[in-house]
Amino acid sequence: MLSVDIMANSNIKVSMTNTVGEAMDLLNNHKIRHIPLLKSKAFMGIIDETTLKNTTPSTIMRELVNKGEKKFVNDTDHILEAAKVMVDNELSIVPVLAQDQSYLGLIKVEDLFNEIVSKFGLNTEGSLLIIEMQQQDFQLSELIRILELENVHLFSVLVSLNYLPLIEITLKTDIKDINSILQTLERYSYKVKAYFENDQYSHQLKDRYESLMSYLNV
The missing domain is CATH 3.30.2130.10 (VC0802-like)
Known part of the structure:
Protein backbone atom coordinates (compact mmCIF):
# COMPACT_ATOMS: atom_id res chain seq x y z
CA MET A 1 0.00 0.00 0.00
CA LEU A 2 2.59 2.51 -1.10
CA SER A 3 1.88 5.96 -2.45
CA VAL A 4 3.43 5.12 -5.81
CA ASP A 5 0.91 2.29 -6.29
CA ILE A 6 -2.09 4.64 -6.48
CA MET A 7 -0.35 7.54 -8.15
CA ALA A 8 -2.27 9.22 -10.97
CA ASN A 9 -0.97 10.51 -14.30
CA SER A 10 2.27 12.47 -13.98
CA ASN A 11 0.98 14.90 -16.63
CA ILE A 12 -1.30 16.57 -14.08
CA LYS A 13 1.04 19.49 -13.38
CA VAL A 14 1.98 22.96 -14.60
CA SER A 15 5.40 24.33 -15.43
CA MET A 16 6.92 27.71 -14.71
CA THR A 17 6.09 28.85 -18.25
CA ASN A 18 2.41 27.91 -18.21
CA THR A 19 -0.21 30.57 -17.62
CA VAL A 20 -2.69 30.78 -14.79
CA GLY A 21 -5.45 30.23 -17.35
CA GLU A 22 -3.86 26.94 -18.41
CA ALA A 23 -3.56 25.89 -14.78
CA MET A 24 -7.27 26.62 -14.23
CA ASP A 25 -8.12 24.48 -17.26
CA LEU A 26 -6.28 21.56 -15.67
CA LEU A 27 -8.13 22.03 -12.38
CA ASN A 28 -11.47 22.00 -14.17
CA ASN A 29 -10.63 19.06 -16.42
CA HIS A 30 -9.43 16.85 -13.56
CA LYS A 31 -11.90 18.12 -10.95
CA ILE A 32 -9.20 19.08 -8.43
CA ARG A 33 -8.57 22.23 -6.37
CA HIS A 34 -4.77 22.15 -6.27
CA ILE A 35 -2.04 21.77 -8.91
CA PRO A 36 1.68 20.95 -8.58
CA LEU A 37 4.06 23.58 -9.99
CA LEU A 38 7.29 22.25 -11.49
CA LYS A 39 10.57 23.64 -12.74
CA SER A 40 11.69 20.93 -15.12
CA LYS A 41 11.33 17.83 -12.87
CA ALA A 42 11.78 19.76 -9.63
CA PHE A 43 8.68 20.19 -7.46
CA MET A 44 8.25 23.86 -6.54
CA GLY A 45 5.02 23.67 -4.55
CA ILE A 46 1.25 23.28 -4.70
CA ILE A 47 -0.82 26.18 -5.99
CA ASP A 48 -4.43 26.28 -4.84
CA GLU A 49 -7.55 27.22 -6.78
CA THR A 50 -8.21 30.39 -4.78
CA THR A 51 -4.77 31.78 -5.62
CA LEU A 52 -5.32 31.06 -9.31
CA LYS A 53 -8.78 32.65 -9.34
CA ASN A 54 -7.38 35.80 -7.75
CA THR A 55 -4.67 36.11 -10.41
CA THR A 56 -5.00 37.39 -13.98
CA PRO A 57 -5.31 34.37 -16.37
CA SER A 58 -2.42 35.58 -18.54
CA THR A 59 -0.01 35.65 -15.59
CA ILE A 60 2.95 33.25 -15.95
CA MET A 61 3.06 30.61 -13.22
CA ARG A 62 6.64 31.43 -12.19
CA GLU A 63 5.21 34.56 -10.54
CA LEU A 64 3.29 32.35 -8.09
CA VAL A 65 6.26 30.28 -6.87
CA ASN A 66 6.35 32.03 -3.51
CA LYS A 67 2.67 31.20 -2.95
CA GLY A 68 3.15 27.45 -3.32
CA GLU A 69 3.08 25.00 -0.41
CA LYS A 70 5.81 22.34 -0.27
CA LYS A 71 3.53 19.47 0.75
CA PHE A 72 4.20 16.00 -0.70
CA VAL A 73 4.85 12.32 0.03
CA ASN A 74 7.67 10.10 -1.17
CA ASP A 75 6.95 7.18 -3.46
CA THR A 76 7.79 4.69 -0.69
CA ASP A 77 5.46 6.30 1.89
CA HIS A 78 2.40 4.36 3.02
CA ILE A 79 -0.95 5.54 1.64
CA LEU A 80 -2.00 6.52 5.17
CA GLU A 81 0.82 9.06 5.18
CA ALA A 82 -0.69 10.51 2.00
CA ALA A 83 -4.07 10.63 3.76
CA LYS A 84 -2.52 12.47 6.71
CA VAL A 85 -0.88 15.07 4.46
CA MET A 86 -4.18 15.62 2.64
CA VAL A 87 -6.27 15.97 5.79
CA ASP A 88 -3.77 18.13 7.69
CA ASN A 89 -3.47 20.57 4.78
CA GLU A 90 -6.99 20.31 3.31
CA LEU A 91 -5.67 19.20 -0.08
CA SER A 92 -7.52 17.61 -2.99
CA ILE A 93 -4.26 16.08 -4.26
CA VAL A 94 -0.85 15.26 -2.85
CA PRO A 95 2.27 15.15 -5.07
CA VAL A 96 4.44 12.02 -5.08
CA LEU A 97 8.21 12.51 -5.28
CA ALA A 98 11.01 10.04 -6.00
CA GLN A 99 13.92 9.58 -3.59
CA ASP A 100 15.88 12.20 -5.55
CA GLN A 101 12.93 14.59 -4.94
CA SER A 102 11.90 14.65 -8.61
CA TYR A 103 8.19 14.76 -9.38
CA LEU A 104 6.55 11.43 -10.30
CA GLY A 105 2.84 12.17 -10.19
CA LEU A 106 0.07 12.82 -7.70
CA ILE A 107 -2.62 11.09 -5.67
CA LYS A 108 -6.18 12.36 -6.01
CA VAL A 109 -8.37 12.30 -2.94
CA GLU A 110 -11.06 10.11 -4.53
CA ASP A 111 -8.45 7.51 -5.56
CA LEU A 112 -7.06 7.51 -2.03
CA PHE A 113 -10.57 7.12 -0.57
CA ASN A 114 -11.30 4.15 -2.85
CA GLU A 115 -7.97 2.51 -2.01
CA ILE A 116 -8.44 2.83 1.75
CA VAL A 117 -11.98 1.43 1.54
CA SER A 118 -10.71 -1.52 -0.51
CA LYS A 119 -7.49 -2.29 1.37
Missing part, protein backbone atom coordinates in the same frame (compact mmCIF):
# COMPACT_ATOMS: atom_id res chain seq x y z
CA PHE A 120 -9.07 -2.16 4.82
CA GLY A 121 -12.00 -4.35 3.79
CA LEU A 122 -14.57 -1.62 4.36
CA ASN A 123 -16.50 -2.61 1.23
CA THR A 124 -16.76 -6.29 2.14
CA GLU A 125 -19.89 -7.92 3.56
CA GLY A 126 -20.12 -7.78 7.32
CA SER A 127 -20.66 -5.33 10.14
CA LEU A 128 -18.92 -2.50 11.98
CA LEU A 129 -18.52 -2.36 15.75
CA ILE A 130 -17.34 0.73 17.63
CA ILE A 131 -16.05 0.02 21.13
CA GLU A 132 -15.24 2.75 23.66
CA MET A 133 -12.79 2.14 26.49
CA GLN A 134 -9.96 3.60 28.53
CA GLN A 135 -6.70 3.68 26.60
CA GLN A 136 -4.80 1.77 29.29
CA ASP A 137 -7.35 -1.08 29.16
CA PHE A 138 -7.00 -1.72 25.43
CA GLN A 139 -5.46 -5.07 24.54
CA LEU A 140 -5.94 -6.04 20.92
CA SER A 141 -4.94 -9.66 21.55
CA GLU A 142 -7.77 -10.05 24.08
CA LEU A 143 -10.33 -8.58 21.67
CA ILE A 144 -9.19 -10.91 18.91
CA ARG A 145 -9.38 -13.90 21.25
CA ILE A 146 -12.96 -13.04 22.25
CA LEU A 147 -14.03 -12.61 18.64
CA GLU A 148 -12.38 -15.87 17.60
CA LEU A 149 -14.38 -17.69 20.28
CA GLU A 150 -17.49 -16.52 18.41
CA ASN A 151 -16.02 -17.49 15.01
CA VAL A 152 -15.82 -13.83 14.02
CA HIS A 153 -13.08 -12.75 11.60
CA LEU A 154 -11.61 -9.26 11.58
CA PHE A 155 -10.91 -7.43 8.32
CA SER A 156 -9.49 -4.31 9.96
CA VAL A 157 -9.04 -2.50 13.28
CA LEU A 158 -8.96 1.30 13.46
CA VAL A 159 -8.20 3.18 16.69
CA SER A 160 -9.27 6.79 17.24
CA LEU A 161 -7.40 8.91 19.82
CA ASN A 162 -9.62 11.98 19.51
CA TYR A 163 -11.19 11.59 22.95
CA LEU A 164 -8.25 10.64 25.20
CA PRO A 165 -8.07 9.13 27.76
CA LEU A 166 -10.99 7.29 26.11
CA ILE A 167 -10.34 5.64 22.77
CA GLU A 168 -12.69 4.36 20.08
CA ILE A 169 -11.88 1.03 18.42
CA THR A 170 -13.65 0.41 15.12
CA LEU A 171 -13.80 -3.26 14.12
CA LYS A 172 -14.76 -4.35 10.60
CA THR A 173 -15.96 -7.95 10.89
CA ASP A 174 -17.41 -10.61 8.62
CA ILE A 175 -20.58 -11.18 10.65
CA LYS A 176 -23.99 -10.19 9.31
CA ASP A 177 -26.05 -10.90 12.45
CA ILE A 178 -24.41 -8.83 15.15
CA ASN A 179 -26.59 -9.73 18.16
CA SER A 180 -24.54 -12.67 19.44
CA ILE A 181 -21.24 -10.81 19.45
CA LEU A 182 -22.87 -7.82 21.18
CA GLN A 183 -23.91 -10.07 24.04
CA THR A 184 -20.46 -11.63 24.24
CA LEU A 185 -18.69 -8.26 24.36
CA GLU A 186 -21.05 -7.01 27.06
CA ARG A 187 -20.33 -10.17 29.06
CA TYR A 188 -16.63 -9.22 28.98
CA SER A 189 -17.50 -5.64 30.07
CA TYR A 190 -16.79 -4.00 26.72
CA LYS A 191 -18.88 -0.92 25.94
CA VAL A 192 -20.22 -1.08 22.38
CA LYS A 193 -20.76 2.57 21.52
CA ALA A 194 -22.32 1.93 18.11
CA TYR A 195 -22.74 -0.78 15.52
CA PHE A 196 -23.72 -0.92 11.88
CA GLU A 197 -25.00 -4.06 10.22
CA ASN A 198 -24.16 -4.80 6.61
CA ASP A 199 -27.02 -3.11 4.72
CA GLN A 200 -26.99 -0.04 6.94
CA TYR A 201 -23.21 0.34 6.75
CA SER A 202 -23.10 -0.10 2.97
CA HIS A 203 -25.73 2.60 2.60
CA GLN A 204 -23.78 5.02 4.83
CA LEU A 205 -20.52 4.31 3.00
CA LYS A 206 -22.22 5.00 -0.33
CA ASP A 207 -23.66 8.27 1.03
CA ARG A 208 -20.24 9.42 2.27
CA TYR A 209 -18.62 8.60 -1.06
CA GLU A 210 -21.30 10.50 -2.98
CA SER A 211 -20.92 13.48 -0.61
CA LEU A 212 -17.16 13.47 -1.20
CA MET A 213 -17.60 13.36 -4.98
CA SER A 214 -20.15 16.18 -4.80
CA TYR A 215 -17.70 18.28 -2.75
CA LEU A 216 -14.88 17.67 -5.23
CA ASN A 217 -17.07 18.73 -8.15
CA VAL A 218 -17.98 22.10 -6.64
Whole structure:
Protein backbone atom coordinates (compact mmCIF):
# COMPACT_ATOMS: atom_id res chain seq x y z
CA MET A 1 0.00 0.00 0.00
CA LEU A 2 2.59 2.51 -1.10
CA SER A 3 1.88 5.96 -2.45
CA VAL A 4 3.43 5.12 -5.81
CA ASP A 5 0.91 2.29 -6.29
CA ILE A 6 -2.09 4.64 -6.48
CA MET A 7 -0.35 7.54 -8.15
CA ALA A 8 -2.27 9.22 -10.97
CA ASN A 9 -0.97 10.51 -14.30
CA SER A 10 2.27 12.47 -13.98
CA ASN A 11 0.98 14.90 -16.63
CA ILE A 12 -1.30 16.57 -14.08
CA LYS A 13 1.04 19.49 -13.38
CA VAL A 14 1.98 22.96 -14.60
CA SER A 15 5.40 24.33 -15.43
CA MET A 16 6.92 27.71 -14.71
CA THR A 17 6.09 28.85 -18.25
CA ASN A 18 2.41 27.91 -18.21
CA THR A 19 -0.21 30.57 -17.62
CA VAL A 20 -2.69 30.78 -14.79
CA GLY A 21 -5.45 30.23 -17.35
CA GLU A 22 -3.86 26.94 -18.41
CA ALA A 23 -3.56 25.89 -14.78
CA MET A 24 -7.27 26.62 -14.23
CA ASP A 25 -8.12 24.48 -17.26
CA LEU A 26 -6.28 21.56 -15.67
CA LEU A 27 -8.13 22.03 -12.38
CA ASN A 28 -11.47 22.00 -14.17
CA ASN A 29 -10.63 19.06 -16.42
CA HIS A 30 -9.43 16.85 -13.56
CA LYS A 31 -11.90 18.12 -10.95
CA ILE A 32 -9.20 19.08 -8.43
CA ARG A 33 -8.57 22.23 -6.37
CA HIS A 34 -4.77 22.15 -6.27
CA ILE A 35 -2.04 21.77 -8.91
CA PRO A 36 1.68 20.95 -8.58
CA LEU A 37 4.06 23.58 -9.99
CA LEU A 38 7.29 22.25 -11.49
CA LYS A 39 10.57 23.64 -12.74
CA SER A 40 11.69 20.93 -15.12
CA LYS A 41 11.33 17.83 -12.87
CA ALA A 42 11.78 19.76 -9.63
CA PHE A 43 8.68 20.19 -7.46
CA MET A 44 8.25 23.86 -6.54
CA GLY A 45 5.02 23.67 -4.55
CA ILE A 46 1.25 23.28 -4.70
CA ILE A 47 -0.82 26.18 -5.99
CA ASP A 48 -4.43 26.28 -4.84
CA GLU A 49 -7.55 27.22 -6.78
CA THR A 50 -8.21 30.39 -4.78
CA THR A 51 -4.77 31.78 -5.62
CA LEU A 52 -5.32 31.06 -9.31
CA LYS A 53 -8.78 32.65 -9.34
CA ASN A 54 -7.38 35.80 -7.75
CA THR A 55 -4.67 36.11 -10.41
CA THR A 56 -5.00 37.39 -13.98
CA PRO A 57 -5.31 34.37 -16.37
CA SER A 58 -2.42 35.58 -18.54
CA THR A 59 -0.01 35.65 -15.59
CA ILE A 60 2.95 33.25 -15.95
CA MET A 61 3.06 30.61 -13.22
CA ARG A 62 6.64 31.43 -12.19
CA GLU A 63 5.21 34.56 -10.54
CA LEU A 64 3.29 32.35 -8.09
CA VAL A 65 6.26 30.28 -6.87
CA ASN A 66 6.35 32.03 -3.51
CA LYS A 67 2.67 31.20 -2.95
CA GLY A 68 3.15 27.45 -3.32
CA GLU A 69 3.08 25.00 -0.41
CA LYS A 70 5.81 22.34 -0.27
CA LYS A 71 3.53 19.47 0.75
CA PHE A 72 4.20 16.00 -0.70
CA VAL A 73 4.85 12.32 0.03
CA ASN A 74 7.67 10.10 -1.17
CA ASP A 75 6.95 7.18 -3.46
CA THR A 76 7.79 4.69 -0.69
CA ASP A 77 5.46 6.30 1.89
CA HIS A 78 2.40 4.36 3.02
CA ILE A 79 -0.95 5.54 1.64
CA LEU A 80 -2.00 6.52 5.17
CA GLU A 81 0.82 9.06 5.18
CA ALA A 82 -0.69 10.51 2.00
CA ALA A 83 -4.07 10.63 3.76
CA LYS A 84 -2.52 12.47 6.71
CA VAL A 85 -0.88 15.07 4.46
CA MET A 86 -4.18 15.62 2.64
CA VAL A 87 -6.27 15.97 5.79
CA ASP A 88 -3.77 18.13 7.69
CA ASN A 89 -3.47 20.57 4.78
CA GLU A 90 -6.99 20.31 3.31
CA LEU A 91 -5.67 19.20 -0.08
CA SER A 92 -7.52 17.61 -2.99
CA ILE A 93 -4.26 16.08 -4.26
CA VAL A 94 -0.85 15.26 -2.85
CA PRO A 95 2.27 15.15 -5.07
CA VAL A 96 4.44 12.02 -5.08
CA LEU A 97 8.21 12.51 -5.28
CA ALA A 98 11.01 10.04 -6.00
CA GLN A 99 13.92 9.58 -3.59
CA ASP A 100 15.88 12.20 -5.55
CA GLN A 101 12.93 14.59 -4.94
CA SER A 102 11.90 14.65 -8.61
CA TYR A 103 8.19 14.76 -9.38
CA LEU A 104 6.55 11.43 -10.30
CA GLY A 105 2.84 12.17 -10.19
CA LEU A 106 0.07 12.82 -7.70
CA ILE A 107 -2.62 11.09 -5.67
CA LYS A 108 -6.18 12.36 -6.01
CA VAL A 109 -8.37 12.30 -2.94
CA GLU A 110 -11.06 10.11 -4.53
CA ASP A 111 -8.45 7.51 -5.56
CA LEU A 112 -7.06 7.51 -2.03
CA PHE A 113 -10.57 7.12 -0.57
CA ASN A 114 -11.30 4.15 -2.85
CA GLU A 115 -7.97 2.51 -2.01
CA ILE A 116 -8.44 2.83 1.75
CA VAL A 117 -11.98 1.43 1.54
CA SER A 118 -10.71 -1.52 -0.51
CA LYS A 119 -7.49 -2.29 1.37
CA PHE A 120 -9.07 -2.16 4.82
CA GLY A 121 -12.00 -4.35 3.79
CA LEU A 122 -14.57 -1.62 4.36
CA ASN A 123 -16.50 -2.61 1.23
CA THR A 124 -16.76 -6.29 2.14
CA GLU A 125 -19.89 -7.92 3.56
CA GLY A 126 -20.12 -7.78 7.32
CA SER A 127 -20.66 -5.33 10.14
CA LEU A 128 -18.92 -2.50 11.98
CA LEU A 129 -18.52 -2.36 15.75
CA ILE A 130 -17.34 0.73 17.63
CA ILE A 131 -16.05 0.02 21.13
CA GLU A 132 -15.24 2.75 23.66
CA MET A 133 -12.79 2.14 26.49
CA GLN A 134 -9.96 3.60 28.53
CA GLN A 135 -6.70 3.68 26.60
CA GLN A 136 -4.80 1.77 29.29
CA ASP A 137 -7.35 -1.08 29.16
CA PHE A 138 -7.00 -1.72 25.43
CA GLN A 139 -5.46 -5.07 24.54
CA LEU A 140 -5.94 -6.04 20.92
CA SER A 141 -4.94 -9.66 21.55
CA GLU A 142 -7.77 -10.05 24.08
CA LEU A 143 -10.33 -8.58 21.67
CA ILE A 144 -9.19 -10.91 18.91
CA ARG A 145 -9.38 -13.90 21.25
CA ILE A 146 -12.96 -13.04 22.25
CA LEU A 147 -14.03 -12.61 18.64
CA GLU A 148 -12.38 -15.87 17.60
CA LEU A 149 -14.38 -17.69 20.28
CA GLU A 150 -17.49 -16.52 18.41
CA ASN A 151 -16.02 -17.49 15.01
CA VAL A 152 -15.82 -13.83 14.02
CA HIS A 153 -13.08 -12.75 11.60
CA LEU A 154 -11.61 -9.26 11.58
CA PHE A 155 -10.91 -7.43 8.32
CA SER A 156 -9.49 -4.31 9.96
CA VAL A 157 -9.04 -2.50 13.28
CA LEU A 158 -8.96 1.30 13.46
CA VAL A 159 -8.20 3.18 16.69
CA SER A 160 -9.27 6.79 17.24
CA LEU A 161 -7.40 8.91 19.82
CA ASN A 162 -9.62 11.98 19.51
CA TYR A 163 -11.19 11.59 22.95
CA LEU A 164 -8.25 10.64 25.20
CA PRO A 165 -8.07 9.13 27.76
CA LEU A 166 -10.99 7.29 26.11
CA ILE A 167 -10.34 5.64 22.77
CA GLU A 168 -12.69 4.36 20.08
CA ILE A 169 -11.88 1.03 18.42
CA THR A 170 -13.65 0.41 15.12
CA LEU A 171 -13.80 -3.26 14.12
CA LYS A 172 -14.76 -4.35 10.60
CA THR A 173 -15.96 -7.95 10.89
CA ASP A 174 -17.41 -10.61 8.62
CA ILE A 175 -20.58 -11.18 10.65
CA LYS A 176 -23.99 -10.19 9.31
CA ASP A 177 -26.05 -10.90 12.45
CA ILE A 178 -24.41 -8.83 15.15
CA ASN A 179 -26.59 -9.73 18.16
CA SER A 180 -24.54 -12.67 19.44
CA ILE A 181 -21.24 -10.81 19.45
CA LEU A 182 -22.87 -7.82 21.18
CA GLN A 183 -23.91 -10.07 24.04
CA THR A 184 -20.46 -11.63 24.24
CA LEU A 185 -18.69 -8.26 24.36
CA GLU A 186 -21.05 -7.01 27.06
CA ARG A 187 -20.33 -10.17 29.06
CA TYR A 188 -16.63 -9.22 28.98
CA SER A 189 -17.50 -5.64 30.07
CA TYR A 190 -16.79 -4.00 26.72
CA LYS A 191 -18.88 -0.92 25.94
CA VAL A 192 -20.22 -1.08 22.38
CA LYS A 193 -20.76 2.57 21.52
CA ALA A 194 -22.32 1.93 18.11
CA TYR A 195 -22.74 -0.78 15.52
CA PHE A 196 -23.72 -0.92 11.88
CA GLU A 197 -25.00 -4.06 10.22
CA ASN A 198 -24.16 -4.80 6.61
CA ASP A 199 -27.02 -3.11 4.72
CA GLN A 200 -26.99 -0.04 6.94
CA TYR A 201 -23.21 0.34 6.75
CA SER A 202 -23.10 -0.10 2.97
CA HIS A 203 -25.73 2.60 2.60
CA GLN A 204 -23.78 5.02 4.83
CA LEU A 205 -20.52 4.31 3.00
CA LYS A 206 -22.22 5.00 -0.33
CA ASP A 207 -23.66 8.27 1.03
CA ARG A 208 -20.24 9.42 2.27
CA TYR A 209 -18.62 8.60 -1.06
CA GLU A 210 -21.30 10.50 -2.98
CA SER A 211 -20.92 13.48 -0.61
CA LEU A 212 -17.16 13.47 -1.20
CA MET A 213 -17.60 13.36 -4.98
CA SER A 214 -20.15 16.18 -4.80
CA TYR A 215 -17.70 18.28 -2.75
CA LEU A 216 -14.88 17.67 -5.23
CA ASN A 217 -17.07 18.73 -8.15
CA VAL A 218 -17.98 22.10 -6.64
